[in-house]
Amino acid sequence: AQKVTQAQTEISVVEKEDVTLDCVYETRDTTYYLFWYxxxxSGELVFLIRRNSFDEQNEISGRYSWNFQKSTSSFNFTITASQVVDSAVYFCALSEAQNRDDKIIFGKGTRLHILP
Amino acid sequence: EPEVTQTPSHQVTQMGQEVILRCVPISNHLYFYWYRQILGQKVEFLVSFYNNEISEKSEIFDDQFSVERPDGSNFTLKIRSTKLEDSAMYFCASSYAGGANGDTEAFFGQGTRLTVV
Structure with a gap:
């Protein structure tokens, strides 16, 4: 069974601080995909990243970075030098290749408040 | 860039009424999905659709729900007799290939906010 756990329900940090959002996943599949949205x-889902289970390289995109560790089944997301516009709910998600489709299982989300 | 479009963006309906949510998936995609997000909660998978039939559905997707691809472009979600607890954001998504069939991903629409009064 697939499961995504985001233990942090809500986080508040002051602008310009770094913040890390945690994500732990469970899957029996050897090939899977991890996402952050x-x-x-305004309510829409904005795609941030998709990571294949065979690619454990960390990724950096501007102020965003992701740390994928298969050994601990974690896919954590760090925002460096946070800005007020980063305030949102962030969802970690998982899709298994064994599925017939690209069904995605979401975590419960972490609500991030960036305080000016 | 191709995108998934959903209409309307917001719909208000009376309890007990039927409602149809519409989606236009990306044109060359073969797999279609509906997800639901009750306010303040996580996004939940409802159903996937491939080759004109349901591929998979969750326990949420009961007999009150149905999906259809009435023509070559639209993908609809019908709720037969809406209840207050159906109030949620409904997201449509589409993908080119599913799971082990290819290294693809699902693209989400902007969502339809359904309010049942």
Whole structure:
């Protein structure tokens, strides 16, 4: 069974601080995909990253970085020098290759408040 | 860039009424999905659709729900007799290939906010 756990329900940090959002996943599949989505107050889901289970390289995109560790089944997301516009709910998600489709299982999300 | 579009962006309906949510998937995609997000909660998978039939559905997707691809472009979610607890954001998504069939991903629409009063 697939499961995604985001233990942090809500985080508040002051602008310009770094913040890390935790994600732990469970899957029996050897090939799977991990995602992060951002949901701003307007409600849409904004795709941030997709990571194949065979690619454990960490990724950096501007102020965003992701740390994928298969040994601990974690896929953590760090925002460096946070800005008020980063305030949103962030979802970690998982899709298994053994599925017939690209069904995605989401975590419960972490609500991030960036305080000015 | 191709995108998934959903209409309407917001729909208000009375309890007991039927409602149809519409989606236009990306044109060359073969797999279609509906997800639901009750306010303040996580995004939950409802159903996937491939080759004109349901591929997989969750326990949420009961007899009150149905999906259809009435023509070559639209993908709809019908709720037969809406209940207050159906109030949620509904997201449509599409992908080119599913799971082990290819290294693809699902693209999400902007969502339809359904309010049942």
């Amino acid at each position: 951002k949901q701003p107050p």
